[in-house]
Amino acid sequence: MCEISIIEDKKREFEVLALQYMDSFYGAALRMTRNETEAEDLVQDAYLRAFRFFDKFEKGTNFKAWLFKIIRNVYINKYRKASKAPQMMDAMDAEASGSLSVTETPENFIFDRLLDDDVTKALDSLPDDFRLTLILSDLEGFSYKEIADILDCPIGTVMSRLHRGRRILRQSLYEYAKNHGYLKG
Amino acid sequence: MECKDINMWVCAYLDNELDPKVKEIFEKHIAVCNNCRKEIEEYKSLKFLIQKRISCIKAPDILKKKIIVELSRIDEYRETGIDVIDLLCWGSHIAQLYEGKDEITEVIAPYMTKGLEQNEFCLWIISDISKYEAKDSITKVFPNVEMYLDNGQLEIISYEDWYLTEGHFNGQQILDASSKKCQDAISNGYSGLRVAGTTCWLERNDWDSFIDFEEIMNNAMSDQKLLVLCSYKQNECAKNKIADVMNTHKYVLCKSDHLWRLKKTL
Numbered sequence: 001m002c003e004i005s006i007i008e009d010k011k012r013e014f015e016v017l018a019l020q021y022m023d024s025f026y027g028a029a030l031r032m033t034r035n036e037t038e039a040e041d042l043v044q045d046a047y048l049r050a051f052r053f054f055d056k057f058e059k060g061t062n063f064k065a066w067l068f069k070i071i072r073n074v075y076i077n078k079y080r081k082a083s084k085a086p087q088m089m090d091a092m093d094a095e096a097s098g099s100l101s102v103t104e105t106p107e108n109f110i111f112d113r114l115l116d117d118d119v120t121k122a123l124d125s126l127p128d129d130f131r132l133t134l135i136l137s138d139l140e141g142f143s144y145k146e147i148a149d150i151l152d153c154p155i156g157t158v159m160s161r162l163h164r165g166r167r168i169l170r171q172s173l174y175e176y177a178k179n180h181g182y183l184k185g
Numbered sequence: 186m187e188c189k190d191i192n193m194w195v196c197a198y199l200d201n202e203l204d205p206k207v208k209e210i211f212e213k214h215i216a217v218c219n220n221c222r223k224e225i226e227e228y229k230s231l232k233f234l235i236q237k238r239i240s241c242i243k244a245p246d247i248l249k250k251k252i253i254v255e256l257s258r259i260d261e262y263r264e265t266g267i268d269v270i271d272l273l274c275w276g277s278h279i280a281q282l283y284e285g286k287d288e289i290t291e292v293i294a295p296y297m298t299k300g301l302e303q304n305e306f307c308l309w310i311i312s313d314i315s316k317y318e319a320k321d322s323i324t325k326v327f328p329n330v331e332m333y334l335d336n337g338q339l340e341i342i343s344y345e346d347w348y349l350t351e352g353h354f355n356g357q358q359i360l361d362a363s364s365k366k367c368q369d370a371i372s373n374g375y376s377g378l379r380v381a382g383t384t385c386w387l388e389r390n391d392w393d394s395f396i397d398f399e400e401i402m403n404n405a406m407s408d409q410k411l412l413v414l415c416s417y418k419q420n421e422c423a424k425n426k427i428a429d430v431m432n433t434h435k436y437v438l439c440k441s442d443h444l445w446r447l448k449k450t451l
Binding site (some may be wrong): 011023025044047049051074119123138166 | 192195196197200204227228231232234235236238242243244245246248249251252253255256259262268270271272328447449
C-alpha cells in the first residue's frame with residue numbers, strides 16, 4: 001500500500017513537471033524528425049524513459065534541460081542520424097563558407113517577406129546537430145552552458161554550431177528570397 | 186579587434202553570452218564599422234525570424250492523453266536491449282529481417298541479456314546457429330551467462346525441440362506451450378517470458394500455416410507477460426513473404442546503411 005502510494009506520488013510529481021513542457025518537446029521533436037508520427041513516438045519514448053530514470057534527476061536542477069537531454073539521446077539511438085551528420089555538416093559548411101559576404105548583402109534583404117514554410121524548410125535542412133543547437137538557443141532560450149550540457153559537448157562546440165548553423169540558414173533563406181523574386185539575383 | 190574577429194563573436198553577442206571585457210571591445214568596434222553593424226542586424230533579424238515563425242507549435246492533445254495512459258502502465262514496459270527500440274510493453278511481437286548469422290546474434294544477444302538483467306525467463310530457440318555460438322554471443326556482452334544457464338533462467342534450445350516436437354509444425358501446440366511456459370515463469374518468480382526464435386528451418390509448405398500461427402500469436406500474447414522476437418532470413422523471403430511478416434508483427438527491425446531501423450507496422 002505504502003509502496004503503491006509512493007509510486008503514485010512519483011507519477012504525479014513527474015506529470016506536473018513534464019507535461020507543462022510538452023509543446024516545447026513536441027516542437028523540437030517535430031523539427032528533428034520532420035514527421036508528425038515520429039515526433040509523437042519520440043516524445044512518448046522520451047517521457048517513458050525519463051520517468052524510469054526520474055530518481056536520477058537532481059531536484060533543484062533544470063528539469064527541462066534534463067528532459068531535452070533524454071529526448072536527444074533517444075533520438076540518436078532511434079534514428080542514428082547523428083552518425084551521418086559530420087559529412088553532411090562539412091559539405092554544407094563548405095558550401096556556405098562561400099556565402100554572401102557583408103558587402104554583397106542587398107539593402108532590401110527582408111526576411112519578413114519569406115513564407116513560414118520557407119523558414120521551416122531552411123531550418124529542417126540543417127544538419128541534425130546544428131538544427132538542435134539552434135532550436136535550444138533560439139526557441140528554447142537555453143544558455144550556452146545548458147546547451148553544452150544537453151548535447152554533451154564543449155561550449156566552444158555550441159558556439160561554433162550556432163555560428164555555422166546561422167550562416168547556413170542565412171544563405172538558405174537568401175536563396176529562397178531570391179527564388180521568390182524578393183531579391184535581385 | 187578586426188572585422189574577421191567580430192564575425193566570430195556575432196552570435197555570442199546576440200545571445201548575450203559575451204564576456205563583459207570582450208563585449209566592450211566588440212561594441213567599440215561596431216560603433217565605428219558600418220559593415221559589422223549591418224552583419225549584426227542581419228543575424229538579429231534571422232534570430233527574430235526563427236523565434237517568430239517557428240516557436241508556436243502545439244503538441245496534439247491526444248499525445249498528452251496517450252502519455253498519461255502509458256505512464257500509468259509503465260510497469261508493463263520492458264527495456265528491450267535493442268538500441269532502436271528501447272522500451273516495449275509486454276505482449277509485443279517483433280520481427281527481425283536479417284541476412285547473416287552475425288546479424289542474429291548482434292540483436293538477440295543484447296535482447297536476451299536485458300531480459301536476464303530484468304529477471305525475465307529467457308528462451309532462445311535456435312536454428313541456423315549452434316548452442317555454443319548462441320551462448321558465446323551472449324557471453325561477449327554478459328560474462329555471467331553460465332550462471333543463468335545453470336539456474337535455468339536462460340534456455341537455449343533447438344527449433345526441433347520447440348517447433349517440431351510432434352515431428353511436424355503444429356501452431357496450436359506452440360501457442361499452448363508458450364502460454365504454459367509464460368505461466369510457469371511467473372509462478373517461479375520471474376517477471377515474464379522473453380522469447381527469441383529464428384525461422385530458417387521453415388519448409389516452403391509450412392509458410393502459410395506458420396504465418397497463420399504468427400497472426401494468432403500476435404493476438405494471443407497481447408495480454409500475457411510475453412515478449413517475442415522472430416528472426417526471418419531476408420534473402421529467403423520473397424516480397425509477398427515480407428508483407429506477411431509486416432502484417433503479423435507490430436514492429437519490424439531491418440538493417441539499412443549498416444544500421445538497424447525500426448518500422449512500426451500495425
